[in-house]
Amino acid sequence: MKFSIGRTAFTKGLNTVSRAISTKTTIPILTGLKIVAGPDGLVLTGSDADISIETTLKADDPDNMLVIESEGAIVLPARFFTDIVKKLPKDTITLEVGENFQTMxxxxxxxxxxxxxxxxxxxxxxxxxxxxxxxLAxxxxxxxxxxxxxxxxxxxxxxxxxxxxxxxxxxxxxxVATDSHRLSQRKVTLETPIEGAYNFVIPGKSLTELSRMIDDTQEAVTxxxxxNQALFTIGNTLFYSRLLEGNYPDTTRLIPDSYDTRVAFDAPELLAAIERASLLSHESxxxxxxxxVDPDKKSVTIYGxxxxxxxxxxxxxxKNLEGNQLEISFNPDYMKDALRSFSQSTINIDFTSALRPFTLTPTEDSDSFVQLITPIRTF
Amino acid sequence: MKFSIGRTAFTKGLNTVSRAISTKTTIPILTGLKIVAGPDGLVLTGSDADISIETTLKADDPDNMLVIESEGAIVLPARFFTDIVKKLPKDTITLEVGENFQTMxxxxxxxxxxxxxxxxxxxxxxxxxxxxxxxLAxxxxxxxxxxxxxxxxxxxxxxxxxxxxxxxxxxxxxxVATDSHRLSQRKVTLETPIEGAYNFVIPGKSLTELSRMIDDTQEAVTxxxxxNQALFTIGNTLFYSRLLEGNYPDTTRLIPDSYDTRVAFDAPELLAAIERASLLSHESxxxxxxxxVDPDKKSVTIYGxxxxxxxxxxxxxxKNLEGNQLEISFNPDYMKDALRSFSQSTINIDFTSALRPFTLTPTEDSDSFVQLITPIRTF
Structure with a gap:
């Protein structure tokens, strides 16, 4: 195998597949990344057995400055090889595999x-x-x-x-996701209906890694x-994740369908106040x-x-306040996570009682997104 | 004690004195910062016993928005108090000390x-x-x-x-500083001669912290x-450091006054090559x-x-090459530190033999700065 390639494009490809590569793997060859030079171009692969990422640097894309002299495949130590490529002195690099997989x-x-x-x-x-x-958009x-x-x-x-x-x-x-102390549920409507029906659970870790790979220039993910597998296609990159086995609990019953007290807030303002209060709760x-909450006095007060x-x-x-008087305690870190997840600025918090879960929803399009938090009993 | 102050100026002052405050101190009160409201303004103090920093927020500086209603002093938990001030909602804050040092x-x-x-x-x-x-400039x-x-x-x-x-x-x-494997010596000429003579040793840690406090707007340090103490005055801030006790070894004899081989390099270019070579040496x-170095062939080659x-x-x-043929080995991390410390781009490396220390000096004004590195014996 022998090819030459532009350093910028190659580095970008190596960074993409490196996301899947862990130094903690128990399978030694997975600390390496696979490079295959074939008729279409260069295919790079990284994997930690849970997540696998494959990206193709096409031969016909002039940005890649790719010239394949002879086809072949090799696995190279990922972190070390990526460090070398980043530090090379010129814009073009040449890679050639010799005897005993010695790579120059x-x-x-x-x-x-x-x-x-x-x-x-x-x-x-x-x-x-x-x-x-x-x-998906x-x-x-x-x-x-x-x-x-x-x-x-x-x-x-x-x-x-x-x-x-x-x-x-x-x-x-x-x-929907829940750790049994809080729950977050998001609903969206597709522009075009799809064939068939799907019901699956993807590891949160895979989704976080996948999200980092989707930059603003990408329009669609397929x-x-x-x-037992999900495959996301993003441009020339394939992202594989295993699915979790087992039945997800029924969460639809957990979300209350009525409230006794409703308070509307500007989400960033409430977040700032919760952050101040948590400075003290974190020391405790x-x-x-x-x-x-006291609707008669039109007052809401927070204590840490x-x-x-x-x-x-x-x-x-x-912004608004209706319903019954209430005193309720909660973990401020759950509240902060929930408040940061709203793109809308005005939200309703709906309470039923001091011991029942309460919900946060956007005041507009309220059915599309709900965050639920279980309170903490302090008496 | 009661005063009100602008949050921006106060935060800046707190950040300055917090540099001296360590959470690891064995003297509990030193985890706090001292605030004194007096006739000139607000004096903030932080200390870890080795370093102490005192800064004054002057009452007559309108940027401080400082109004002292009653004078006094208090010590508050440094990290926690600074976090609170940063997160407060408005531009002005009021601080009042009540009974039992309770501070509102x-x-x-x-x-x-x-x-x-x-x-x-x-x-x-x-x-x-x-x-x-x-x-000092x-x-x-x-x-x-x-x-x-x-x-x-x-x-x-x-x-x-x-x-x-x-x-x-x-x-x-x-x-001058040396860890006995390498040495760095810098000489400067003052514009105005001073009275008396000084000979002292300041902890490197103090100097690093001090250096971070000197921003580009400062013109002079006194x-x-x-x-057993050094005091640096930077604007309205005083920086105290203890001095190290004992006699510093005589380093003047360590720097060779002749060479057998001299090679001139562009420092950033050599640095990049050393960084590449150290990728491999770090794995070893x-x-x-x-x-x-081979002056006859006009060649210099680096190996990792x-x-x-x-x-x-x-x-x-x-850039230039003169003297005898040579093969020498060294710790690339020392070389990287040395090369990064040159503001000049062209430097001379002067060698005497494979087992004798070699020096790096700028080609211009070569007497002002010298970095010395002891080679490693590999045979």
Whole structure:
């Protein structure tokens, strides 16, 4: 195998597939990245067994400055090889595989010889028949991910809760995540109805990594789902993720359909107040912030307290206030995560009682997005 | 004590004195910062016993928006209090000390009450009689620091080597540091000769912290030295550092006064090549890079090698080359630190033999700055 390529395009491709490569893998060859020079161009692959990323640098794209002299394949140590490519002196680099997988990388006067591995020993990517695929607008899909992954569980005790549950049929997409203390549910409507119906759970970690790969220049992401794999196609890059096995709990019953007290806030203003109150709650053993609502006095007050350090009290200015008097305590970190996930600025918080979960929804298009938080009992 | 102040000016002052405050101190009150409201304005103090910083927010500076209603003093938990001030909602904040050092901080609708400490228990700053002081141009002093601290020792086995040795008399300033593997010596000429002669060692850590405090708007730094303390005055801020006790070793004999081989390089070009070679040496147990010089062939070549990963070889293009043939090995990290410390772009590297220290000097004004590196024996 021998080819020369532009350093900028090559570095970009290496960075893309490196997202999937972990130094902590138990399969030694997966610390490497696979390079295949073929008739279409250069195919780079990285994988940590859960996530695999494959990107193609096309021979006919002049930006790649790619010239393949002879075809072939090699696996090179990922981190180390990427560092070398970044530091090479000239804009063009040449890579040639010699005997015993010894790979020579040259650029200007600089010449590296590094030990490669046989590409035949690299695991095969899952095979996915791309019959039915779901097109998604890239910016909307990124929003769905950011709004739901906040509520994903970090605990491996219930593995299914470490993922986001997607239910897709006709032109409806519903994504929901819960760690059993809070829940986030997002609904969107597709422009064109799709064939078939899908119900699957993708690891939150995969979605976070995928979201980082979708930049503003991307318009569309195409999703293909099989029994245990999801494949996202973004331009010349394929992103594979395993799906989580098992049944996701029924979350539809958890969201209350009525309220006794409703307060409307400017989300960034409330967020700033919660951040101040949490300065004190974080110094305390139980990280709790209290809010009192008094519709008669038109007052909402927030309290944070730490016996060692002091306390904070702040009167809020709600946009609207209706219903019954209430005093409720909650984890301010859940509230901060929830408030940061709203793109809309005005939200309603709907309470039923001090011990029942409360919800945050945008005042407009309120059915599309709901964040639910379970309060903390302090009495 | 009661005063109100502009949040921006107050935050800036808190950030300045917080540089001296460590959470790891063994003296509990030093995790706090002292605030004194007096006739001139507000004096903030932070200290970790080695370094103390005092800054004054003047009452007559309109930018401070400072109104002192009643004078007094308090010590507040530094990190926590600074976090609060940063997150307060309005541009003006009011601070009032009540009974039992309970301190109320208000801004807009937000009201914090935090537990303060008696300022009488805060340690006194060293008293320095400011008879003789040495004025230094701020940018030049920052350069002296950055060029010498690279060679300071991190090892507490010889405490004196953890500092930079200053020798000042008439209009000469010499600063030198060595960790016994490398040495850096900088000489500057003062515009105006000073009275007296000074010979002292300041901890490298103090100088690094001090350097961060000198921003581009500062024109001058004034230095005052006593037997065991140095005081730097930067505008309205005083920076105290203890001096290291003991005699600094005589370093003048270490710098060779002749050479057998001299190679001139563009420093950034050589740095880039050393960085590439060190990619491989860092993967090896002994972090060594080799350079060969052949004046007859007009060639200089650099080598890096790791048995596990591979090797690198690069022909360099020296600006000039004279003297004898040579092969020498060294720690590339020392070379990188040295090369980064040159503001000049062209440097001479002077060698005597493969086992003797070699020096890096700027081709112009070569007497003002020298970096010395001890080679590594590989045969």
């Amino acid at each position: 990388i040259t650029s200007g006067q600089s010449s590296f010889t590094i030990n490669g591995l046989d590409a035949n020993n690299y695991p095969h990517l899952p095979e996915i028949q791309t019959n039915d695929s779901i097109p 890239a910016d909307l899909f990124k929003q769905i991910i950011s709004q739901t992954v906040v509520a994903v569980s970090n605990q491996e005790s219930r593995p299914i809760l470490t993922g986001v549950h997607f239910v897709i049929s006709e032109n409806h997409v519903m994504a 999703l293909t789902v099989t029994e 053993r139980n990280n709790v912030v209290k809010i009192t 307290n730490s016996p060692d350090v002091g306390n904070v009290e702040e009167d809020l200015e709600p | 901080i208000t801004s807009g609708q937000s009201s914090f009450t935090i537990n303060g400490l008696d300022a009488n228990n805060y340690p006194h700053l060293p008293e320095i009689q400011t008879n003789d002081s040495i004025p 701020a940018d030049l002093f920052k350069q002296i620091i950055s060029q010498t601290v690279v060679a300071v020792s991190n090892q507490e086995s010889r405490p004196i080597l953890t500092g930079v040795h200053f020798v000042i008399s008439e209009n000469h300033v010499m600063a 230095l005052t030295v006593t037997e 147990r002994n972090n060594v890079v080799k350079i060969t 090698n790791s048995p596990d990963v591979g090797n690198v070889e690069e022909d360099l293009e020296p």
